[in-house]
Structures are given as structure tokens and as C-alpha cells.
Amino acid sequence: xxxxxxxxxxxxxxxxxxxxxxxxxxxxxxxxxxxxxxxxxxxxxxxxxxxxxxxxxxxxxxxxxxxxxxxxxxxxxxxxxxxxxxxxxxxxxxxxxxx
Numbered sequence: 829x830x831x832x833x834x835x836x837x838x839x840x841x842x843x844x845x846x847x848x849x850x851x852x853x854x855x856x857x858x859x860x861x862x863x864x865x866x867x868x869x870x871x872x873x874x875x876x877x878x879x880x881x882x883x884x885x886x887x888x889x890x891x892x893x894x895x896x897x898x899x900x901x902x903x904x905x906x907x908x909x910x911x912x913x914x915x916x917x918x919x920x921x922x923x924x925x926x927x
Contacts, residue, residue, distance in 0.1 A: 833915045843899050845916055855913070855916055856910075856912035856913040856916060857916060857920045858888070858911045860885060860905055860909060860920075861880075861885065861920075862882055862911065863905055864884035864885055864888070864903060865880065867884065867901075867903040868900050869884040876899070877897040878898075878900055881921070881923075882895060882923075883895060883897075883898040883900065884900075884902060884924070885920075886921050887902060888910060888921065888924070889910060889914065889920060889922070890921060891910075896905070
């Protein structure tokens with residue numbers, strides 16, 4: 829029983845570590861994700877300047893400029909939506925530390 833409980837806890841913790849790198853299901857973070865997707869940004873296309881996270885979501889959430897290699901202009905996102913997303917998911921759009 830204890831081993832099962834520990835295994836479930838480990839699974840929940842490891843799953844939550846990836847929660848901020850996958851598309852949100854609803855709410856303000858989904859609005860940002862969908863806005864970037866509609867603008868033409870694509871998952872895993874950072875090498876060509878169209879990366880969904882690196883070139884769009886991360887700069888929007890961090891309030892920074894896009895990487896110089898970005899080829900699509902950042903879409904407009906209401907600051908209230910960004911603030912609501914940060915309140916709901918504080919790590920959304922925060923780059924993961926490289927190992």
C-alpha cells in the first residue's frame with residue numbers, strides 16, 4: 829500500500845514538471861497558446877524562428893522581446909489575459925533550465 833501511494837505521488841510530481849510545456853486545456857493560458865498558434869507559431873519550430881514557446885509564448889509571458897531569429901511578429905495579447913494566466917499558472921511561459 830505504501831509503495832503504491834509513493835508511486836502515485838512520484839507520478840503526480842513528475843507529471844506536473846511537464847505541465848507548463850504542454851498546451852493548456854482552458855482559460856487565459858489557452859487563449860495565449862491559441863493566439864500564438866493562430867499567428868503561425870508551431871511546436872518544435874524554434875530552429876526556423878517559428879517556435880510556439882521560444883518565439884511566442886515565452887516572450888509574451890515574460891514581457892521580453894522575441895529572439896532575433898523569430899520570423900513571425902508577436903501577436904497582440906491583452907495584458908489582463910497575461911496577468912490572469914500568470915495568476916493561474918505562474919510557470920507558464922518560463923523556459924525550463926537546461927540540464
